[in-house]
Amino acid sequence: MDFTNPLVYGVPCFLGLILLELSYSKHRKEERSQKLYNWKDLGASLTMGIGSAVLAPLTKTIAAIVLFNYVYEIFNPLVDGVRTNIMGYESFGYAWYIWIICQLLDDFSYYWFHRQNHNVRFLWAAHIVHHSSDNFNLGTAVRNGWFTILYKPFFYMWIVAIGFPPEMLVVCLGIEALWQFQLHSVYIPKLGFIEKFMNTHTMHQVHHAQNFEYMDKNHGGFLNVFDKMFGTWKELDENIEIKYGVTHAPNSYNPLVILTHEYKDIWNDMKKSSNWYHKFMYAFAAPGWSHDGSSLTIKQQRKLLQTQSAKS
Structure with a gap:
């Protein structure tokens, strides 16, 4: 049919x-x-x-x-x-x-x-x-x-x-x-x-x-x-002003830059370490993952915030 x-x-x-x-x-x-x-x-x-x-x-x-x-x-x-x-x-x-x-x-x-x-x-x-x-x-x-x-x-x-x-x-x-x-x-x-x-x-x-x-x-x-x-739902809070977009924006209107900028960032991050596990993680872990803690994933940031809140 x-x-x-x-x-x-x-x-x-x-x-x-x-x-x-x-x-x-x-x-x-x-x-x-x-x-x-x-x-x-x-x-x-x-x-x-x-x-x-x-x-x-x-x-x-x-x-x-x-x-x-x-x-x-x-x-x-x-x-x-x-x-x-x-x-x-x-x-x-x-x-x-x-x-x-x-x-x-x-x-x-x-x-x-x-x-x-x-x-x-x-x-x-x-x-x-x-x-x-x-x-x-x-x-x-x-x-x-x-x-x-x-x-x-x-x-x-x-x-x-x-x-x-x-x-x-x-x-x-x-x-x-x-x-x-x-x-x-x-x-x-x-x-x-x-x-x-x-x-x-x-x-x-x-x-x-x-x-x-x-x-x-x-x-x-x-x-x-x-x-x-599965724990990913969030209701809109009308008292919060929304900022749209991404934290690491391409800052360009060039379609080729928009299409490829994150691949370039992945490649640059992979060069930060000679360890092949680190290179793999830079490509396939969650965005924000780093081998030295210089940047964190959203999940890691939320966990850190919860830990700090519990201590305070």
């Missing part, structure tokens, strides 16, 4: 909504709205987005046709004309409740994919592109790293391995991306009851903040339940 990826229709909508938010912000008088968009920053974000749009069809074709289908065929062979999982049950069809389950599993995978993008520095080097703007708007939503799409499918292939059709997973990935796009707006307030289980705009503002108390929080896709289950 063939399905169309929802992003085919989403991309022109993205551009229209960015234009709408941009126009709306420029017609509002408050300072926050006037500063919501920076033209050079928007240009860099759109360049990142166009690059992703050009590369995505190729990589997603490889992921969907080659990787997902290969894994699906290996783990769900035809037995007497019936697609059967190697565990012995019939592979899943297209019933409505199967779609819901697939979307939930997609969201679970997205949570861990997203969380590891923040916890493994080599992955963070690709993902930092999305966080590198100090503006939070719909333009930032399309500011995607070009290298992330090379490894993202590996976080999802287990879903087709257990029997969900590859084309179903691709559609669910598209739906996830649509929800993620619209989260990048400061104009949507807290949504009451929906906040109990959905990942909302204010929660995603927390995720994009570089405020110490907000860092490495709210990794969820369209649900926040996995953040709550």
